[in-house]
Amino acid sequence: MIYTCTITPSIDYTTYLPKFKTGKLNRTAEVHYYPGGKGINVSRVLNRLGTASKALGFAGGFTGNYIEEFLNNEGVSTDFIETSGITRINVKIKSEEETELNGPGPVLQEEQLDKLAQKVRSFETGDWFVLAGSLPASVPPAYFLELAAICQSKGVRFVLDTSGPALKELVGAKPFLIKPNEHELGELFGVEITGKQQAVSYASKLVRSGIENVIVSMGGEGALLVTANETVAAEAPKGQVVNTVGSGDSLVSGFIASYAAQADAVKAFQYGVACGSATAFRSDLCEKQDAEALLSQVVLHPITEEDVTT
Ligand SMILES: Nc1ncnc2c1ncn2[C@@H]1O[C@H](COP(=O)(O)OP(=O)(O)O)[C@@H](O)[C@H]1O
Numbered sequence: 001m002i003y004t005c006t007i008t009p010s011i012d013y014t015t016y017l018p019k020f021k022t023g024k025l026n027r028t029a030e031v032h033y034y035p036g037g038k039g040i041n042v043s044r045v046l047n048r049l050g051t052a053s054k055a056l057g058f059a060g061g062f063t064g065n066y067i068e069e070f071l072n073n074e075g076v077s078t079d080f081i082e083t084s085g086i087t088r089i090n091v092k093i094k095s096e097e098e099t100e101l102n103g104p105g106p107v108l109q110e111e112q113l114d115k116l117a118q119k120v121r122s123f124e125t126g127d128w129f130v131l132a133g134s135l136p137a138s139v140p141p142a143y144f145l146e147l148a149a150i151c152q153s154k155g156v157r158f159v160l161d162t163s164g165p166a167l168k169e170l171v172g173a174k175p176f177l178i179k180p181n182e183h184e185l186g187e188l189f190g191v192e193i194t195g196k197q198q199a200v201s202y203a204s205k206l207v208r209s210g211i212e213n214v215i216v217s218m219g220g221e222g223a224l225l226v227t228a229n230e231t232v233a234a235e236a237p238k239g240q241v242v243n244t245v246g247s248g249d250s251l252v253s254g255f256i257a258s259y260a261a262q263a264d265a266v267k268a269f270q271y272g273v274a275c276g277s278a279t280a281f282r283s284d285l286c287e288k289q290d291a292e293a294l295l296s297q298v299v300l301h302p303i304t305e306e307d308v309t310t
């Protein structure tokens, strides 16, 4: 089974308006209330790709109920631990630019964290654990390192898609896959990444440290895959961008769905990039047919060591 885990879910209140003026009253005609948070998006896309998963994490209040109901109606199986606080609402304003306002994560009690650890202990060899999204600073990194260690000891593939200090702490757990975007990769090393060659050289450092697959996503510029055997750049398909929220999560989903079926990292990467772009070209997350229609436009370019050192 593929388990996704969203410690900090959200409802993504997504609104479209031609011009957004800060400090003024803006009236909008189109709003959507999508369940969000990175692990939840991964589960939603996996479901659309025909791959079963179970969404774990913490949810509470009327927003938590909405998220659970929405996911179940879509056919996504959930097993959230209830919080007393209300799950956050993240605001996504789609205008000439994309503006996002993400709320804080939940305050979690020790017994709630124990419940999640208990679920992780019940995983079986061959399962996946996708820990995605922001991790509250109030939960010590040692807790997540322990979850990663449980996965490792059981032969469960650990996928990590987070940012900031949590990413720094958890890369040491040698996940099977991480997918920072170029800013998150730069943040991890305390540098600003300004091009593909630089991104490859930092991603290679992570692979040398023991991470099996490092994907660096670069929005409309595509993405890079670095493994111990291969380094590949993918061009992103061109199209009319509608809403890029969830594109990174869709890339992760496409990779996992394909890798779980064929165990081929390069093919999985290509499929993932197609899913990421298919999501960028629509309001909600991609459907399987959107991604498959774009697959041939995801052109791959192998990168050699010389390309990086010159
Ligand atoms: N403007 C765009 N045009 C085409 N594809 C895009 C665009 N923005 C994102 N994507 C696709 O989604 C993937 C992930 O996007 P990115 O913005 O890098 O992730 P994140 O949302 O995690 O920051 C990219 O690798 C690409 O395939």
Ligand SMILES: O=P(O)(O)OC[C@H]1O[C@](O)(COP(=O)(O)O)[C@@H](O)[C@@H]1O
Pocket: 008, 010, 012, 035, 036, 037, 038, 039, 041, 090, 102, 132, 133, 134, 135, 244, 245, 246, 247, 248, 249, 250
């Ligand atoms: O947990 P964070 O870092 O605040 O991010 C949560 C947000 O990220 C998303 O999961 C989208 O992520 P990506 O655009 O990186 O794929 C939204 O649904 C959600 O509002």
